[in-house]
Amino acid sequence: MDNFNVAISTSIAMPFAIGYYIGFQEWNRIFPVIIASALSFIIGYKLIPVIKESTLAAGLGGRDLNKVSNKKIPESLGIVPATLYLVTMILAQVLFARDHDAQFQYNSATLSVCFMILLGFCDDVLNLRWRYKLLLPTIASLPLLVAYSGTTAIVVPRMLRDLLGYSIELGCLYSLYMILLAVFCTNAINIYAGINGLEAGQSLVIGCAALTHNFIEITLHINDQIYTQHLLSASLLIPFIFNTLALLKYNKYPSKVFVGDTFCYFAGMTLAMAGILGHYSKTLLLFFIPQILNFIFSIPQLIGIVPCPRHRLPKYDPRTDTLECVPTHFTLINFVLWVTGPQHEKNLSTALICFQIMCCALGFYIRYEISQIFYY
């Protein structure tokens, strides 16, 4: 078992291990979702090799720029776990059949994710322009905005309460915040990419971290509302983790399939929906630290101060079979290569996944230790 697999397995084991350790009691509530998700994992694992022939035949494929081989790798295979995710979500909907409000929110989240997958797949097939990449998640997040019935107030940090009061009612600005979160999550994953297994790997680690957070909050059971919100979020994340795992099996180094924009949009939207419905969007952003760093690095090229090439991959050296830093590509990947020197792609992807795990751990530390200073 190589290091990459160890990192991924650890991530998946973490919510369950920590849940068990802290005395999580609600296994019976999530058990049907786990069974359904495990089934969809098996179907996805069997289906990807079949559908990859169809995507290749449809012209959805490209060569792996970090390899010697000129062989075409099938693209957009994210459509398989994404579709199976929707099927799982639809079937698991009966879990909330008794709680009308939760079911409605669950349903709206599924609609948002479904619409995002449709738009992502359109983007893969039709190669839409850049401006649509900001428009599409905005449109797709609308179902949830309309359905959102929670608070639109934010709690003010302790030191500012004399000035601003205990909380600020944001109203419509809160809807704007939710849209921006959806737009950020989808695009942040999309631009932190280019190494085998990175898109699916990072999404899986973030999903596991968010699920761990759900299990902790469900166990703490501060009040019934928070309990329900985190249960809802967990039922969005469990099928996501299993289906992403099926894709990662084929996408990790050496990639047999590419995930496509379909997957990046799907993953970003699902995580954003879980954060919004679970009411832990600030904590979610803590798990996005690598993506935020990559976004900050990318700003000069995103807004056009520095010219932005079509791909911002590292340079592949076929002699040594390693990737080298390209100083004009402002990404976290190139920054890591600049710090460490040339790396084999497999090691680099493992390192980036480990960095993602460390950032999530840091996120938990900030959420449960440092935030006390500001909020309690």
Add this chain to the structure above:
Amino acid sequence: MDNFNVAISTSIAMPFAIGYYIGFQEWNRIFPVIIASALSFIIGYKLIPVIKESTLAAGLGGRDLNKVSNKKIPESLGIVPATLYLVTMILAQVLFARDHDAQFQYNSATLSVCFMILLGFCDDVLNLRWRYKLLLPTIASLPLLVAYSGTTAIVVPRMLRDLLGYSIELGCLYSLYMILLAVFCTNAINIYAGINGLEAGQSLVIGCAALTHNFIEITLHINDQIYTQHLLSASLLIPFIFNTLALLKYNKYPSKVFVGDTFCYFAGMTLAMAGILGHYSKTLLLFFIPQILNFIFSIPQLIGIVPCPRHRLPKYDPRTDTLECVPTHFTLINFVLWVTGPQHEKNLSTALICFQIMCCALGFYIRYEISQIFYY
């Protein structure tokens, strides 16, 4: 203005004219949907020429087999009205914000249609096999089945009531009936195709007939429940009619774009959802008489008693620019050509649309006159 345009314009004017004539009072309830739908019509009309370049570039196109020209016609343009339909539906959702149950059903219908569009577009791009054509609408109709909260009993015709009682509770069988309706509607439109403007034209006429039925039932206002159901159905159908019209502008003879499986699935699912949520599925099937006839003609080839070719188009005669009957293709189109002799494609499509309108009129006659014998 040619005959085809007259037929389509008449269909669209019909619900509004009849609504006005019978004293329909709820214009203010549907006015926002009409405005939103009219806007989406304009956007769709502008967007189709842009997106058709992208679909062609993506390899989604084929030559028109009923023409002399070898020029490639862009395929799958149904994705444009379908996506705009979803946007309209999501934005119009606020109309039902006060009625939780109606909003939930509306939302579930949107999810079903969205999932169907996703699967339809996948089918267009990936050329899925025949067996998926039955599986996909089954999966896509699940959100509505889970959300469906109405009656699962059917009223027994008068002459059988001594034997069976006033109504029969179908329970789970009713869910099966709803799935079969969705599967039938999507595939029935898909196989009654092959002539310029027929897929979009027939769907538009059926949509207008169903909307007319909604307006009649809303005006009759037998009870609040039936009133709400038909209002819900109308708000599903109005954006459908407008968006389909935008597509039909380019799809009618001579076709500048083809609609693709995306559109057929989208149209079938939307009509099925409207029928289920409006609780008038039997009346809806009356509007599907041409599709039912075409399905009955097709049975020998569908179940494989008679060999079934890939396309079952009429034969094009370039000398006379007409279409001729092919006796081995068991479709309604070929039957019409066999009765009338060779026809120009434009006349044939107009004739088939007029036949669709006549069947809808017959449907109304059966629903409001003949059914009295059985049910009152």
